[in-house]
Amino acid sequence: MTWLIWRQHRTEVCVLGLLVGIFGIALLVLGTQAHDLFPGGPARCAGEAGVNEACAASFRRLDEQYGYVENLLAAFYLVPVVIGAFLGAPLLARELEDGTWQLAWTQAVPRMRWLAAKLAALAGVTVALTGTFTAVLTWFRQPFDAWEGRFQYDAFDVQGLVPVAYALFAFGVATAAGAILRRSLPAFGVAFGAFLAARMPVALLARPAYATPLTTTEPVAVGGSTDQAGPVPSFADWTIEHGYADATGRRLSSTEYHELEDAANRAGTNLNQFLHARDIQQFGVYHPADRFWTFQLIEAALFVAVAAVLIGVVVWRVRRRMI
Amino acid sequence: MTATEFALRTDGLGKRYRKGWALRDCTLALPAGGVIALVGPNGAGKTTLLRMVVGLLAPSTGTVEVLGHDVTASTPQTLSRVGFLAQDHPLYKRFTVAEMLRFGRACNLRFDQGLAERRLAKLGIPLDRRAGTLSGGQQAQVALALALAKRPDLLVLDEPVASLDPLARHEFLQVLMGAVAEGGVTVLFSSHVVHELERVCDHLVVLNRGRVTLTGDIDTLLAEHRLLVGPRTATDPDRAGAVVAAVHSDRHTTLLVRDGALPAAPGWQARPVALEDLVLAYLRRPSEPSTAVTSGVAA
Numbered sequence: 001m002t003w004l005i006w007r008q009h010r011t012e013v014c015v016l017g018l019l020v021g022i023f024g025i026a027l028l029v030l031g032t033q034a035h036d037l038f039p040g041g042p043a044r045c046a047g048e049a050g051v052n053e054a055c056a057a058s059f060r061r062l063d064e065q066y067g068y069v070e071n072l073l074a075a076f077y078l079v080p081v082v083i084g085a086f087l088g089a090p091l092l093a094r095e096l097e098d099g100t101w102q103l104a105w106t107q108a109v110p111r112m113r114w115l116a117a118k119l120a121a122l123a124g125v126t127v128a129l130t131g132t133f134t135a136v137l138t139w140f141r142q143p144f145d146a147w148e149g150r151f152q153y154d155a156f157d158v159q160g161l162v163p164v165a166y167a168l169f170a171f172g173v174a175t176a177a178g179a180i181l182r183r184s185l186p187a188f189g190v191a192f193g194a195f196l197a198a199r200m201p202v203a204l205l206a207r208p209a210y211a212t213p214l215t216t217t218e219p220v221a222v223g224g225s226t227d228q229a230g231p232v233p234s235f236a237d238w239t240i241e242h243g244y245a246d247a248t249g250r251r252l253s254s255t256e257y258h259e260l261e262d263a264a265n266r267a268g269t270n271l272n273q274f275l276h277a278r279d280i281q282q283f284g285v286y287h288p289a290d291r292f293w294t295f296q297l298i299e300a301a302l303f304v305a306v307a308a309v310l311i312g313v314v315v316w317r318v319r320r321r322m323i
Numbered sequence: 324m325t326a327t328e329f330a331l332r333t334d335g336l337g338k339r340y341r342k343g344w345a346l347r348d349c350t351l352a353l354p355a356g357g358v359i360a361l362v363g364p365n366g367a368g369k370t371t372l373l374r375m376v377v378g379l380l381a382p383s384t385g386t387v388e389v390l391g392h393d394v395t396a397s398t399p400q401t402l403s404r405v406g407f408l409a410q411d412h413p414l415y416k417r418f419t420v421a422e423m424l425r426f427g428r429a430c431n432l433r434f435d436q437g438l439a440e441r442r443l444a445k446l447g448i449p450l451d452r453r454a455g456t457l458s459g460g461q462q463a464q465v466a467l468a469l470a471l472a473k474r475p476d477l478l479v480l481d482e483p484v485a486s487l488d489p490l491a492r493h494e495f496l497q498v499l500m501g502a503v504a505e506g507g508v509t510v511l512f513s514s515h516v517v518h519e520l521e522r523v524c525d526h527l528v529v530l531n532r533g534r535v536t537l538t539g540d541i542d543t544l545l546a547e548h549r550l551l552v553g554p555r556t557a558t559d560p561d562r563a564g565a566v567v568a569a570v571h572s573d574r575h576t577t578l579l580v581r582d583g584a585l586p587a588a589p590g591w592q593a594r595p596v597a598l599e600d601l602v603l604a605y606l607r608r609p610s611e612p613s614t615a616v617t618s619g620v621a622a
Contacts (some may be wrong), residue, residue, distance in 0.1 A: 098415075
């Protein structure tokens with residue numbers, strides 16, 4: 001079976017391996033140079049962007065020289081999806097397309113053993129490739145994470161556990177779609193579309209609700225600039241919402257805030273002093289940075305669970321000889 | 324006969340797809356040894372029946388027993404006793420012939436690589452060619468060599484020669500019959516061509532619109548049926564029950580009767596019937612349930 005699986009899927013595995021290899025090496029080279037901008041390691045500058053002069057300089061050069069790479073990497077959350085869908089789509093669809101399922105399942109290997117071996121091998125390759133890719137990307141992003149935190153969409157989605165979960169999700173969808181549609185290419189498309197359709201609501205709606213966000217409220221400081229929210233929530237925390245509330249804690253709508261702003265302008269007073277005098281408070285709703293791994297685990301579990309259900313459907317269909 | 328002397332036994336076998344029944348109430352008992360032809364027009368349910376026989380499809384109703392074993396068990400042992408050659412003889416197109424043989428060796432318990440190599444060498448099929456680049460006839464031969472190298476007790480072939488040119492068809496049947504002559508394998512194959520069957524087959528199953536309409540040993544079936552030619556008549560009351568088909572021309576009536584060898588009525592001439600005419604007559608009959616005619620097996 002091992003030889004057969006390798007012979008049947010070596011093209012996909014080699015192409016994807018090569019792709020991951022090329023991107024990985026490019027990122028290692030660029031990443032080494034980016035890390036070299038931080039003599040003491042990027043972790044030491046975390047949170048010090050505005051304070052430590054040396055760190056500030058490092059971050060400025062990082063942004064100038066490698067900012068474009070970071071922007072490119074934002075699209076790389078799709079790489080695990082491509083890997084998973086590319087390996088999952090032909091698993092059953094190609095056999096059904098060419099009629100070779102009739103050949104494969106009438107040898108002495110029972111179809112369930114055949115299916116188990118294929119699923120295990122190709123899911124294993126999916127995890128290995130995305131795991132390697134994600135490890136390199138996670139390391140590459142360390143300086144950027146020190147600067148911006150790991151909760152932004154271009155950080156959270158490309159490192160830790162979730163990329164592997166995305167890949168398994170795509171693998172599951174592609175395999176199931178292949179079993180039902182009996183064609184590889186449409187199955188690949190379905191997996192890609194399903195991921196995009198699932199990822200939007202998850203990232204925008206579900207992810208902020210994995211835990212109850214914390215809220216800070218503090219009076220507007222007389223001297224503070226309105227642009228700089230204090231140390232809490234900090235740069236590394238994930239701010240869901242921030243704004244102003246009145247003395248009773250009622251949150252002000254943007255119209256109400258603008259009215260205050262206008263009133264301050266008319267009165268000719270400093271806005272902060274104006275707000276401070278009226279007991280206006282600043283509030284922030286956020287997830288603290290140390291929730292990163294909890295959130296990664298929850299989101300990974302979500303996608304892996306869907307993948308498991310879909311693989312279960314495939315196994316059930318093959319077992320019931322519905323294919 | 325004991326159970327194991329039957330290559331294939333089905334009982335009330337049926338398969339329903341979303342669009343309706345592809346096969347209904349199929350009850351068969353086919354003897355081991357020899358060649359069994361499954362004949363029927365396109366869409367009669369031949370492929371469905373064969374796929375259930377080799378365990379690729381699950382029956383909606385009834386049971387299938389191959390060589391005394393329930394096929395739905397799908398253990399390596401039961402799987403290795405049955406060889407299957409699907410319609411259009413699918414192969415992994417990008418595998419070389421040698422890799423196809425390696426596939427057979429990797430996936431079977433008693434794969435005879437030497438046998439397959441000898442067969443292919445005799446046919447002049449190079450081992451280093453990709454399967455997809457071979458001609459249709461050669462692909463069929465590779466698929467057959469693979470199936471035979473499994474050393475199955477029952478070899479099932481779905482329309483094996485339908486897509487082949489006359490020369491390739493002849494060569495294919497020659498190899499197949501050679502394997503049968505070597506002994507040990509029962510062959511069950513489907514065809515929508517009745518022509519040439521007589522030469523090749525021992526046993527016949529006629530399938531029409533999802534139902535078995537005739538089954539039996541070919542020699543027995545031919546001995547039991549006769550064509551009676553006589554003056555034109557609406558019916559022949561004496562034989563109404565035994566009349567399979569009646570054809571009327573201006574002056575004559577030709578009846579196909581199943582009556583053993585009863586003497587012909589006065590004025591009527593009896594003639595033997597050709598297998599092709601016999602099959603066509605049964606295919607033309609309106610299908611009614613429970614009219615399957617069985618003969619030749621443990622009647």
